[in-house]
Amino acid sequence: MTAHSTSAVTLAPHRVGAMVLRYLYLLRSSWTRLVELIYWPAVQLFVWGFLQLYIAQNSGFFARATGVFIAAVLMWDVLFRGQLGFSVSFLEEMWSRNLSNLMISPLRPIEFVCALMIMSIVRLAIGMVPVTFLAIAFFGFNVYSLGFALAAFFLNLILTSWAVGIVVSGVLLRNGMGAESLAWTLMFVLMPLTCVYYPVSVLPDWLQVIAWALPPTYVFEGMRALVMEQVFRADLMVEAFALNAIYLAAAVIAFLALLNSSRRSGSLLQTGE
């Protein structure tokens, strides 16, 4: 493959690397951005961690379920922060009015998406790794003791977060900064539906059908089975992965359709409000 392949579906590592470098330069230049990455996950951890301690002291059931809330809040943050990491990196281009420069460069949409995925993991690692050590220090909960299951949970959650991030970025491309609030709020629709803090059986029957159509539901159910019953539900992870493959493919198709629509409507020229 040459440096100037003419195919639209080419994936050139030097262009993905250029975009990752651009976001790393930005993170390095702004300590407030770095602090923000850790701040909210840490706050969430302490709220739910202390709540879990309090409930455990007053309930035999929760005393046996040590760590279930903490595991849930950490998993939720992987889902939420993973999507934010993707969407905020994309928003940086709109905030800095740099999107047109990228769109007239040889950068392919798929390379742009790959760079955003990498940055989502980088931002997540900066925010979450210190918080997992706080969970060990303050609540004695070691998420790394989940071993292979943790990798399966993480993979499925990050895939869902990317699917949502890709769709949000497409909507931003097409509709401009007026759609920015979607980047910050869309994932919260999934919070009650994916049963982060309670089992799916709590939901009414008709809502359970929707819940089981969402990959994170399988992860949170699997996490509770592991933490409370010490059972790893591989079947749930496989089903979640299959759903994620469908959603991710659909998200990429939607992104490309929204990009083409932006070219037709001229919205790539006007990426303001």
Place this chain on the structure above:
Amino acid sequence: MTQAAEPAIAVDQLVKVYRTTRAVDGISFALEPGSVTGLLGGNGAGKTTTIAMIMGLVTPTSGTVNVLGAAMPRQRYQVLHKMNFESPYIDMPHRLTVRQNLKVFGRLYAVEDLNGRIAALAQELDLTGFLDRPTGKLSAGQKTRVALAKALINSPQVLLLDEPTASLDPDTADWVRGHLERFREERGATVLLASHNMSEVERLCERVIIMKRGRIEDDDTPQRLLIRYGRETLEEVFLDVVRGRGEAREAAQ
């Protein structure tokens, strides 16, 4: 018999309709390789939309655009690495230093010996003193020079400029024009320049296309336009065209 060179940019019956607005209305032109052409027109004449369609940033409603033989926007990845664009209305990331921005764009365009290229551009465009300062903290003139450096980072064969000297003081604007002249002479690039500055167009362009309400109203060399309109300056010609005096004069004749 020598065969005519294929146009660097060929636009044929190009139309762009935004909902109910006909921004570009059936324009056609071809630019020879190595030529410098001015695209003139009042606000809303369709200049920016035309340039955006040439870059593949906007899809035409109908008609065709070919750049270096590639149909835009369908075959844009065949030629985007040979093109570049500069406009004061597009920024570069403010928090990144000038050097960092040029490194990122240099890598996107797969520029060989990137550090050497950045050093050469810094020398040519007088960026050396602020290469390691955040781009957002530069003056308007410095930002324009950085944007020009970004536009020249890949030594483009086709350079599109949208009001490259807007909001610059006369000295800096003159300096930028001088640099563009040198770049064109050394590189032999095809340049399409949208501008409201008539003296800039007279100085840089060997051909002028004047647009009005999405259509080409006139297309000629600056000298022939002055003779045909019986005017002293291109600004007077431009005013004649956009205010319809040209049509009135032709009708009277």
